[in-house]
Amino acid sequence: MLRSSCSAIWLPLEVAIQINNLRRLLHTVEALSELGPALTAEREFSESSRLMLSTMMEAAGAREGVLFLFHDKPAMLTSAAAMGFALMPDPAFVPLLPKHVHTLTAARGPVVLNSSMYSTFLSSNGNVAPELFKCIAPLKAGGKLAGVVALGRRLGDALYEDAELDALELLSSYLALAVQNHALTQTVAQRVSENLRLTASLHGFYDNALEAFATAIDVKHVNIHGHSLRVGRYAAAIGEAMGMDPSEVAALRSAGYLHDIGKVAVDRRLFGKPGALDAEEFREMADHTVVGHQIVSSVQFPWPKIPETVRWHHERSDGSGYPDNLAEDELPMPVRIMGLADSFDAMTSARPYRAPLSVGSALSDLVRSSPEKFDPNVVQALLIQVRRDAVGSSRTPLLDSMLVNIAASDIDLLAATLQHKVSRNKTYLTREIGAGAASSAPRELVDPTRDPLEELPPAPPGGAPRSNFFR
Secondary structure, eight states, rough: HHHHHHHHHHHHHHHHHHHHHHHHHHHHHHHHHHHHHHHHHOEEEEEHHHHHHHHHHHHTTBBEEEEEEEEETEEEEEEEEESSSSSSSSSOEEEEEHHHHHHHHHHSSEOOOTTTTTTHOOSSOOOOOOGGGGGGEEEETTTTEEEEEEEEEEEOOOOOOOHHHHHHHHHHHHHHHHHHHHHOOOOGHHHHHHHHHHHHHHHEEEHHHHHHHHHHHHHHHGGGGHHHHHHHHHHHHHHTTTTTTHHHHHHHHHHHHHHGGGGHHHHHHHGSSSSSOOOHHHHHHHHHHHHHHHHHHTTSSSSSHHHHHHHHOOOOSSSOOSOOOOOGGGGGHHHHHHHHHHHHHHHHBBTTTTTOHHHHHHHHHHHHTTTTTTTTHHHHHHHHHHHHHTTTSOOOOOTSSSSSOOOOOOHHHHHHHHHHHHHHSOOOOOBTTTTOOSSHHHHHHHTTTTTTTTTTHHHHHHHHOOOEEEE
Protein backbone atom coordinates (compact mmCIF):
# COMPACT_ATOMS: atom_id res chain seq x y z
CA MET A 1 0.00 0.00 0.00
CA LEU A 2 2.81 2.39 0.91
CA ARG A 3 4.66 1.49 -2.26
CA SER A 4 1.56 2.20 -4.37
CA SER A 5 1.10 5.57 -2.68
CA CYS A 6 4.72 6.52 -3.31
CA SER A 7 4.41 5.50 -6.95
CA ALA A 8 1.26 7.58 -7.32
CA ILE A 9 3.14 10.60 -5.95
CA TRP A 10 6.46 10.21 -7.76
CA LEU A 11 5.26 9.16 -11.22
CA PRO A 12 3.44 12.46 -11.96
CA LEU A 13 6.43 14.34 -10.50
CA GLU A 14 8.84 12.46 -12.75
CA VAL A 15 6.68 13.15 -15.79
CA ALA A 16 6.43 16.84 -14.89
CA ILE A 17 10.22 17.08 -14.56
CA GLN A 18 10.72 15.39 -17.93
CA ILE A 19 8.24 17.71 -19.62
CA ASN A 20 9.83 20.79 -18.02
CA ASN A 21 13.28 19.65 -19.14
CA LEU A 22 12.05 19.15 -22.69
CA ARG A 23 10.32 22.52 -22.64
CA ARG A 24 13.59 24.09 -21.54
CA LEU A 25 15.49 22.37 -24.32
CA LEU A 26 12.89 23.43 -26.85
CA HIS A 27 13.09 27.02 -25.65
CA THR A 28 16.81 26.83 -26.33
CA VAL A 29 15.94 25.83 -29.89
CA GLU A 30 13.51 28.76 -29.98
CA ALA A 31 16.38 31.03 -28.96
CA LEU A 32 18.40 29.61 -31.84
CA SER A 33 15.68 30.48 -34.34
CA GLU A 34 15.56 34.05 -33.01
CA LEU A 35 19.24 34.43 -33.89
CA GLY A 36 18.55 33.84 -37.59
CA PRO A 37 18.16 37.55 -38.50
CA ALA A 38 21.46 38.30 -36.75
CA LEU A 39 23.26 35.95 -39.13
CA THR A 40 21.95 37.70 -42.26
CA ALA A 41 23.74 41.00 -41.50
CA GLU A 42 20.62 42.88 -42.69
CA ARG A 43 20.55 44.93 -39.48
CA GLU A 44 23.16 47.01 -37.70
CA PHE A 45 25.64 44.77 -35.90
CA SER A 46 25.29 46.85 -32.73
CA GLU A 47 21.61 45.83 -32.61
CA SER A 48 22.38 42.22 -33.50
CA SER A 49 25.09 41.97 -30.86
CA ARG A 50 22.70 43.09 -28.11
CA LEU A 51 20.13 40.51 -29.29
CA MET A 52 22.74 37.76 -29.26
CA LEU A 53 24.04 38.68 -25.83
CA SER A 54 20.50 38.91 -24.42
CA THR A 55 19.73 35.44 -25.78
CA MET A 56 22.83 33.96 -24.15
CA MET A 57 22.09 35.63 -20.83
CA GLU A 58 18.49 34.43 -20.81
CA ALA A 59 19.54 30.84 -21.63
CA ALA A 60 22.01 30.83 -18.74
CA GLY A 61 19.90 32.83 -16.29
CA ALA A 62 22.64 35.48 -16.11
CA ARG A 63 22.01 39.08 -15.10
CA GLU A 64 25.37 40.43 -16.30
CA GLY A 65 27.17 39.81 -19.56
CA VAL A 66 29.54 41.14 -22.23
CA LEU A 67 29.97 40.08 -25.87
CA PHE A 68 33.61 40.50 -26.88
CA LEU A 69 34.96 40.42 -30.44
CA PHE A 70 38.44 39.00 -31.02
CA HIS A 71 41.04 40.89 -33.06
CA ASP A 72 44.29 39.12 -33.83
CA LYS A 73 46.51 42.10 -34.76
CA PRO A 74 47.15 42.88 -31.97
CA ALA A 75 45.49 40.07 -30.02
CA MET A 76 42.67 41.70 -28.07
CA LEU A 77 39.06 41.30 -26.97
CA THR A 78 36.86 44.37 -27.57
CA SER A 79 33.28 44.65 -26.32
CA ALA A 80 30.45 44.86 -28.85
CA ALA A 81 27.62 44.79 -26.29
CA ALA A 82 27.31 44.79 -22.49
CA MET A 83 24.32 44.40 -20.17
CA GLY A 84 23.69 44.36 -16.44
CA PHE A 85 27.05 45.58 -15.10
CA ALA A 86 26.89 48.74 -13.00
CA LEU A 87 30.24 49.99 -14.34
CA MET A 88 31.46 48.73 -17.70
CA PRO A 89 33.65 50.84 -20.02
CA ASP A 90 32.40 51.35 -23.56
CA PRO A 91 34.23 49.85 -25.24
CA ALA A 92 35.79 47.45 -22.77
CA PHE A 93 38.99 45.78 -23.93
CA VAL A 94 41.18 42.92 -22.70
CA PRO A 95 44.64 42.50 -24.31
CA LEU A 96 45.61 38.85 -24.78
CA LEU A 97 48.95 37.08 -24.70
CA PRO A 98 49.56 34.09 -27.01
CA LYS A 99 48.89 31.75 -24.09
CA HIS A 100 45.46 33.32 -23.57
CA VAL A 101 44.56 32.97 -27.25
CA HIS A 102 45.69 29.35 -27.21
CA THR A 103 43.72 28.48 -24.05
CA LEU A 104 40.54 30.16 -25.29
CA THR A 105 40.81 28.43 -28.67
CA ALA A 106 41.47 25.04 -27.10
CA ALA A 107 38.59 25.27 -24.60
CA ARG A 108 35.93 22.63 -25.20
CA GLY A 109 32.83 24.64 -24.46
CA PRO A 110 31.95 27.20 -21.78
CA VAL A 111 34.15 27.42 -18.68
CA VAL A 112 33.15 28.31 -15.11
CA LEU A 113 35.90 30.53 -13.69
CA ASN A 114 37.41 30.59 -10.22
CA SER A 115 40.19 32.63 -8.66
CA SER A 116 42.93 30.30 -9.92
CA MET A 117 41.78 30.40 -13.56
CA TYR A 118 41.52 34.08 -14.48
CA SER A 119 45.16 34.47 -15.51
CA THR A 120 44.90 31.35 -17.67
CA PHE A 121 42.18 32.76 -19.91
CA LEU A 122 42.37 36.57 -19.58
CA SER A 123 44.91 39.25 -18.83
CA SER A 124 44.45 41.99 -16.24
CA ASN A 125 46.02 44.69 -18.45
CA GLY A 126 42.78 45.96 -19.95
CA ASN A 127 40.22 48.44 -18.70
CA VAL A 128 37.98 45.78 -17.16
CA ALA A 129 38.77 43.40 -14.29
CA PRO A 130 38.54 39.70 -15.29
CA GLU A 131 37.23 38.94 -11.78
CA LEU A 132 33.86 40.41 -12.80
CA PHE A 133 33.21 37.33 -14.92
CA LYS A 134 31.98 34.02 -13.49
CA CYS A 135 31.69 32.09 -16.75
CA ILE A 136 33.13 32.51 -20.25
CA ALA A 137 32.03 30.93 -23.54
CA PRO A 138 34.66 31.12 -26.32
CA LEU A 139 33.12 31.69 -29.75
CA LYS A 140 34.91 29.62 -32.38
CA ALA A 141 34.22 29.29 -36.10
CA GLY A 142 36.25 26.99 -38.27
CA GLY A 143 38.50 26.20 -35.32
CA LYS A 144 39.50 29.84 -34.90
CA LEU A 145 38.65 32.23 -32.08
CA ALA A 146 36.02 34.79 -33.14
CA GLY A 147 35.02 36.25 -29.79
CA VAL A 148 34.04 35.53 -26.20
CA VAL A 149 30.82 35.84 -24.21
CA ALA A 150 31.71 36.66 -20.59
CA LEU A 151 28.91 36.33 -18.04
CA GLY A 152 28.80 37.76 -14.55
CA ARG A 153 26.49 36.85 -11.71
CA ARG A 154 23.38 34.72 -12.18
CA LEU A 155 19.95 35.53 -10.80
CA GLY A 156 20.05 34.90 -7.08
CA ASP A 157 23.84 34.47 -7.34
CA ALA A 158 23.27 30.83 -8.32
CA LEU A 159 26.14 28.81 -9.74
CA TYR A 160 26.45 27.95 -13.43
CA GLU A 161 25.60 24.25 -13.69
CA ASP A 162 25.60 21.65 -16.47
CA ALA A 163 22.18 22.61 -17.85
CA GLU A 164 23.26 26.24 -18.32
CA LEU A 165 26.62 25.24 -19.80
CA ASP A 166 24.93 22.90 -22.31
CA ALA A 167 22.61 25.69 -23.47
CA LEU A 168 25.53 28.12 -23.76
CA GLU A 169 27.54 25.62 -25.79
CA LEU A 170 24.74 25.14 -28.31
CA LEU A 171 24.10 28.88 -28.64
CA SER A 172 27.83 29.66 -28.88
CA SER A 173 28.02 27.91 -32.25
CA TYR A 174 25.45 30.34 -33.63
CA LEU A 175 27.04 33.42 -32.12
CA ALA A 176 30.41 32.43 -33.50
CA LEU A 177 28.93 32.26 -37.00
CA ALA A 178 27.34 35.71 -36.62
CA VAL A 179 30.52 37.28 -35.23
CA GLN A 180 32.65 35.77 -37.97
CA ASN A 181 30.13 36.92 -40.57
CA HIS A 182 30.48 40.47 -39.24
CA ALA A 183 34.26 40.25 -39.54
CA LEU A 184 34.02 39.28 -43.21
CA THR A 185 32.46 42.56 -44.34
CA GLN A 186 35.83 43.85 -45.60
CA THR A 187 35.57 41.93 -48.87
CA VAL A 188 32.20 41.67 -50.61
CA ALA A 189 33.06 38.59 -52.65
CA GLN A 190 34.45 36.82 -49.60
CA ARG A 191 31.36 37.71 -47.60
CA VAL A 192 29.00 36.21 -50.21
CA SER A 193 30.85 32.90 -50.36
CA GLU A 194 31.19 32.69 -46.57
CA ASN A 195 27.51 33.48 -46.05
CA LEU A 196 26.55 30.48 -48.17
CA ARG A 197 28.77 28.24 -46.09
CA LEU A 198 27.55 29.72 -42.81
CA THR A 199 23.91 29.29 -43.80
CA ALA A 200 24.54 25.61 -44.51
CA SER A 201 26.23 25.32 -41.12
CA LEU A 202 23.23 26.98 -39.46
CA HIS A 203 20.82 24.37 -40.85
CA GLY A 204 23.26 21.67 -39.77
CA PHE A 205 23.35 22.95 -36.20
CA TYR A 206 19.54 23.17 -36.09
CA ASP A 207 19.17 19.61 -37.39
CA ASN A 208 21.71 18.35 -34.87
CA ALA A 209 19.85 20.01 -32.01
CA LEU A 210 16.50 18.48 -32.96
CA GLU A 211 18.13 15.09 -33.59
CA ALA A 212 19.29 15.21 -29.99
CA PHE A 213 15.71 15.89 -28.86
CA ALA A 214 14.43 12.99 -30.99
CA THR A 215 16.91 10.67 -29.32
CA ALA A 216 15.85 11.94 -25.89
CA ILE A 217 12.19 11.29 -26.71
CA ASP A 218 12.80 7.68 -27.76
CA VAL A 219 15.37 6.69 -25.15
CA LYS A 220 12.70 6.19 -22.45
CA HIS A 221 11.11 3.36 -24.39
CA VAL A 222 13.26 0.39 -25.36
CA ASN A 223 10.84 -0.69 -28.09
CA ILE A 224 10.93 2.56 -30.07
CA HIS A 225 14.63 3.46 -30.10
CA GLY A 226 15.38 5.45 -33.24
CA HIS A 227 11.71 5.75 -34.19
CA SER A 228 11.54 9.57 -34.21
CA LEU A 229 14.77 9.90 -36.20
CA ARG A 230 13.51 7.45 -38.82
CA VAL A 231 10.10 9.10 -39.07
CA GLY A 232 11.81 12.46 -39.62
CA ARG A 233 13.98 10.92 -42.34
CA TYR A 234 11.06 9.17 -44.05
CA ALA A 235 8.86 12.29 -43.95
CA ALA A 236 11.61 14.44 -45.46
CA ALA A 237 12.24 11.87 -48.20
CA ILE A 238 8.53 11.74 -49.07
CA GLY A 239 8.45 15.54 -49.25
CA GLU A 240 11.44 15.55 -51.60
CA ALA A 241 9.78 12.98 -53.87
CA MET A 242 6.67 15.19 -53.96
CA GLY A 243 8.74 18.18 -55.14
CA MET A 244 8.50 20.26 -51.97
CA ASP A 245 10.98 23.09 -51.53
CA PRO A 246 13.93 22.72 -49.11
CA SER A 247 12.25 24.75 -46.36
CA GLU A 248 9.16 22.51 -46.42
CA VAL A 249 11.36 19.41 -46.39
CA ALA A 250 13.27 20.79 -43.38
CA ALA A 251 9.96 21.43 -41.61
CA LEU A 252 8.86 17.84 -42.23
CA ARG A 253 12.13 16.48 -40.86
CA SER A 254 11.85 18.62 -37.73
CA ALA A 255 8.19 17.69 -37.19
CA GLY A 256 9.13 14.03 -37.53
CA TYR A 257 11.80 14.37 -34.88
CA LEU A 258 9.24 15.90 -32.48
CA HIS A 259 6.00 14.11 -33.44
CA ASP A 260 6.04 11.76 -30.43
CA ILE A 261 7.32 14.25 -27.84
CA GLY A 262 4.05 13.81 -25.92
CA LYS A 263 5.01 10.21 -25.13
CA VAL A 264 7.20 11.46 -22.30
CA ALA A 265 3.92 11.64 -20.32
CA VAL A 266 2.88 8.04 -21.13
CA ASP A 267 3.52 5.27 -18.61
CA ARG A 268 6.55 3.27 -19.76
CA ARG A 269 4.84 -0.08 -19.10
CA LEU A 270 2.29 0.51 -21.88
CA PHE A 271 5.04 0.33 -24.50
CA GLY A 272 6.09 -3.10 -23.34
CA LYS A 273 2.62 -4.63 -22.95
CA PRO A 274 2.43 -7.73 -25.19
CA GLY A 275 -1.35 -7.68 -25.64
CA ALA A 276 -3.98 -5.15 -26.62
CA LEU A 277 -4.46 -2.07 -24.48
CA ASP A 278 -7.72 -1.71 -22.63
CA ALA A 279 -9.89 1.36 -23.18
CA GLU A 280 -8.29 3.41 -20.39
CA GLU A 281 -4.78 2.48 -21.46
CA PHE A 282 -5.56 3.34 -25.07
CA ARG A 283 -6.86 6.77 -24.07
CA GLU A 284 -3.64 7.43 -22.15
CA MET A 285 -1.59 6.39 -25.17
CA ALA A 286 -3.72 8.45 -27.57
CA ASP A 287 -3.35 11.53 -25.37
CA HIS A 288 0.33 11.79 -26.37
CA THR A 289 -0.82 13.73 -29.44
CA VAL A 290 -2.54 16.38 -27.30
CA VAL A 291 0.31 16.57 -24.76
CA GLY A 292 2.84 16.89 -27.58
CA HIS A 293 0.82 19.70 -29.15
CA GLN A 294 0.75 21.55 -25.81
CA ILE A 295 4.53 21.25 -25.45
CA VAL A 296 5.54 22.39 -28.94
CA SER A 297 2.89 25.14 -29.13
CA SER A 298 4.84 27.06 -26.49
CA VAL A 299 7.83 27.28 -28.85
CA GLN A 300 8.10 29.68 -31.78
CA PHE A 301 9.54 27.47 -34.53
CA PRO A 302 10.67 28.81 -37.92
CA TRP A 303 8.02 26.45 -39.36
CA PRO A 304 4.52 27.31 -38.08
CA LYS A 305 2.87 23.98 -38.96
CA ILE A 306 4.89 21.82 -36.56
CA PRO A 307 2.33 22.00 -33.68
CA GLU A 308 -0.60 20.88 -35.85
CA THR A 309 1.50 18.10 -37.40
CA VAL A 310 2.40 16.84 -33.92
CA ARG A 311 -1.28 16.89 -32.86
CA TRP A 312 -2.77 15.28 -35.96
CA HIS A 313 -0.22 12.67 -37.07
CA HIS A 314 -2.66 9.88 -36.05
CA GLU A 315 -5.57 11.33 -38.04
CA ARG A 316 -6.68 9.39 -41.15
CA SER A 317 -8.39 10.30 -44.41
CA ASP A 318 -11.64 8.50 -43.54
CA GLY A 319 -12.01 10.34 -40.23
CA SER A 320 -11.19 7.29 -38.10
CA GLY A 321 -8.13 8.81 -36.44
CA TYR A 322 -7.56 10.79 -33.29
CA PRO A 323 -7.64 13.11 -31.38
CA ASP A 324 -10.02 15.27 -33.48
CA ASN A 325 -11.46 12.74 -36.01
CA LEU A 326 -10.51 14.93 -38.97
CA ALA A 327 -11.26 13.76 -42.52
CA GLU A 328 -9.31 14.01 -45.77
CA ASP A 329 -10.09 17.61 -46.76
CA GLU A 330 -9.26 18.82 -43.25
CA LEU A 331 -5.78 17.25 -43.16
CA PRO A 332 -2.90 19.50 -44.28
CA MET A 333 -0.35 17.81 -46.51
CA PRO A 334 2.41 17.74 -43.82
CA VAL A 335 -0.03 15.85 -41.55
CA ARG A 336 -0.79 13.29 -44.27
CA ILE A 337 2.92 12.78 -44.89
CA MET A 338 3.70 12.41 -41.18
CA GLY A 339 0.89 9.91 -40.70
CA LEU A 340 2.25 7.68 -43.44
CA ALA A 341 5.89 7.98 -42.34
CA ASP A 342 4.93 7.15 -38.75
CA SER A 343 2.81 4.16 -39.81
CA PHE A 344 5.48 2.79 -42.15
CA ASP A 345 8.11 2.82 -39.42
CA ALA A 346 5.70 1.33 -36.87
CA MET A 347 4.81 -1.49 -39.27
CA THR A 348 8.45 -2.34 -40.08
CA SER A 349 9.62 -2.17 -36.45
CA ALA A 350 9.32 -4.85 -33.78
CA ARG A 351 6.63 -4.37 -31.15
CA PRO A 352 5.90 -6.48 -28.03
CA TYR A 353 2.57 -7.54 -29.54
CA ARG A 354 3.87 -8.50 -33.03
CA ALA A 355 6.94 -9.10 -35.15
CA PRO A 356 8.00 -6.44 -37.67
CA LEU A 357 6.54 -6.57 -41.17
CA SER A 358 8.95 -6.75 -44.08
CA VAL A 359 9.29 -3.69 -46.31
CA GLY A 360 7.27 -5.27 -49.11
CA SER A 361 4.46 -6.40 -46.81
CA ALA A 362 4.24 -2.94 -45.23
CA LEU A 363 4.13 -1.24 -48.64
CA SER A 364 1.45 -3.67 -49.82
CA ASP A 365 -0.65 -2.92 -46.73
CA LEU A 366 -0.29 0.82 -47.22
CA VAL A 367 -1.34 0.55 -50.86
CA ARG A 368 -4.34 -1.56 -49.83
CA SER A 369 -5.31 1.05 -47.21
CA SER A 370 -5.25 3.88 -49.76
CA PRO A 371 -7.09 6.11 -50.37
CA GLU A 372 -9.34 5.21 -47.40
CA LYS A 373 -6.65 5.75 -44.76
CA PHE A 374 -3.72 7.37 -46.58
CA ASP A 375 -3.28 9.93 -49.35
CA PRO A 376 -2.37 8.00 -52.55
CA ASN A 377 0.02 10.75 -53.66
CA VAL A 378 1.95 10.40 -50.40
CA VAL A 379 2.04 6.61 -50.72
CA GLN A 380 3.28 6.99 -54.30
CA ALA A 381 6.11 9.24 -53.09
CA LEU A 382 7.16 6.61 -50.54
CA LEU A 383 7.17 3.96 -53.28
CA ILE A 384 9.45 6.18 -55.37
CA GLN A 385 11.98 6.53 -52.58
CA VAL A 386 11.97 2.82 -51.67
CA ARG A 387 12.40 1.96 -55.37
CA ARG A 388 15.56 4.07 -55.41
CA ASP A 389 16.89 1.92 -52.60
CA ALA A 390 15.90 -1.23 -54.50
CA VAL A 391 17.87 -0.24 -57.61
CA GLY A 392 20.90 0.91 -55.61
CA SER A 393 20.70 4.66 -56.10
CA SER A 394 23.90 6.58 -55.29
CA ARG A 395 22.07 8.88 -52.88
CA THR A 396 21.96 8.21 -49.14
CA PRO A 397 19.70 5.16 -48.66
CA LEU A 398 16.29 5.77 -47.12
CA LEU A 399 16.22 2.42 -45.32
CA ASP A 400 19.78 2.45 -44.06
CA SER A 401 19.53 -0.48 -41.65
CA MET A 402 16.76 -2.51 -43.29
CA LEU A 403 17.01 -5.24 -45.91
CA VAL A 404 15.10 -4.08 -48.99
CA ASN A 405 14.08 -7.54 -50.14
CA ILE A 406 11.64 -6.36 -52.77
CA ALA A 407 12.50 -5.89 -56.44
CA ALA A 408 11.93 -2.66 -58.36
CA SER A 409 9.48 -4.50 -60.63
CA ASP A 410 7.40 -5.46 -57.59
CA ILE A 411 7.32 -1.84 -56.44
CA ASP A 412 6.22 -0.84 -59.95
CA LEU A 413 3.35 -3.31 -59.70
CA LEU A 414 2.33 -1.82 -56.35
CA ALA A 415 2.40 1.65 -57.93
CA ALA A 416 0.20 0.39 -60.79
CA THR A 417 -2.20 -1.15 -58.26
CA LEU A 418 -2.38 2.15 -56.41
CA GLN A 419 -3.01 4.11 -59.60
CA HIS A 420 -5.74 1.70 -60.67
CA LYS A 421 -7.47 1.98 -57.27
CA VAL A 422 -7.50 5.75 -57.51
CA SER A 423 -8.61 5.98 -61.13
CA ARG A 424 -11.17 3.17 -61.03
CA ASN A 425 -12.25 3.52 -57.42
CA LYS A 426 -12.02 -0.24 -56.95
CA THR A 427 -9.49 -2.74 -55.61
CA TYR A 428 -7.10 -4.09 -58.22
CA LEU A 429 -6.43 -7.78 -57.55
CA THR A 430 -3.24 -9.16 -59.08
CA ARG A 431 -1.07 -12.21 -58.99
CA GLU A 432 1.35 -12.47 -56.09
CA ILE A 433 4.05 -9.88 -56.55
CA GLY A 434 7.41 -11.43 -57.25
CA ALA A 435 6.18 -14.45 -59.19
CA GLY A 436 8.50 -14.77 -62.13
CA ALA A 437 10.42 -11.57 -61.44
CA ALA A 438 14.17 -11.88 -61.72
CA SER A 439 16.26 -11.02 -58.67
CA SER A 440 19.66 -12.17 -57.50
CA ALA A 441 18.91 -11.47 -53.82
CA PRO A 442 16.39 -13.44 -51.74
CA ARG A 443 13.22 -11.44 -51.32
CA GLU A 444 9.65 -11.79 -50.19
CA LEU A 445 6.48 -12.49 -52.09
CA VAL A 446 4.01 -9.66 -51.47
CA ASP A 447 0.29 -10.36 -51.64
CA PRO A 448 -1.59 -7.08 -52.14
CA THR A 449 -4.90 -8.79 -51.27
CA ARG A 450 -3.84 -9.65 -47.70
CA ASP A 451 -5.72 -7.85 -44.93
CA PRO A 452 -3.37 -5.06 -43.75
CA LEU A 453 -4.88 -5.22 -40.26
CA GLU A 454 -4.11 -8.87 -39.61
CA GLU A 455 -0.75 -8.01 -38.05
CA LEU A 456 -2.25 -5.62 -35.51
CA PRO A 457 -3.86 -6.41 -32.16
CA PRO A 458 -7.60 -5.88 -31.85
CA ALA A 459 -8.83 -2.47 -30.78
CA PRO A 460 -10.02 -2.19 -27.19
CA PRO A 461 -13.74 -1.68 -26.54
CA GLY A 462 -14.57 1.94 -27.31
CA GLY A 463 -11.07 2.52 -28.68
CA ALA A 464 -9.90 3.80 -32.04
CA PRO A 465 -9.97 1.61 -35.18
CA ARG A 466 -7.24 -1.00 -35.46
CA SER A 467 -5.61 0.71 -38.41
CA ASN A 468 -4.53 3.55 -36.12
CA PHE A 469 -3.30 1.32 -33.32
CA PHE A 470 0.44 1.87 -33.71
CA ARG A 471 2.39 2.37 -30.53
